[in-house]
Amino acid sequence: MKNSMKNYNRIILVIGLLFTVASCKISKDVQVPKPELPIAFNEEAAKDTGGIGTLPWKNFFPDKVLQVLIDSTLKKTLT
Numbered sequence: 001m002k003n004s005m006k007n008y009n010r011i012i013l014v015i016g017l018l019f020t021v022a023s024c025k026i027s028k029d030v031q032v033p034k035p036e037l038p039i040a041f042n043e044e045a046a047k048d049t050g051g052i053g054t055l056p057w058k059n060f061f062p063d064k065v066l067q068v069l070i071d072s073t074l075k076k077t078l079t
Contacts, residue, residue, distance in 0.1 A: 057070065
């Protein structure tokens with residue numbers, strides 16, 4: 001019984017070592033293809049020069065309740 005257990009442990013050890021050695025193999029260099037990207041998507045990127053950073057915040061948040069909350073917070077923060 002002990003002898004078969006030792007053989008079983010040795011087999012597991014040898015298999016584990018084989019997997020460890022096989023996993024250390026250095027792979028070949030793979031060339032990654034560069035995708036061709038459009039300059040502009042539907043030519044919208046060329047037209048968009050502002051973004052949301054140029055909008056007044058009251059135009060960006062049209063909800064009146066939210067505007068009141070933001071305005072009161074700004075007043076409390078800036079004073």
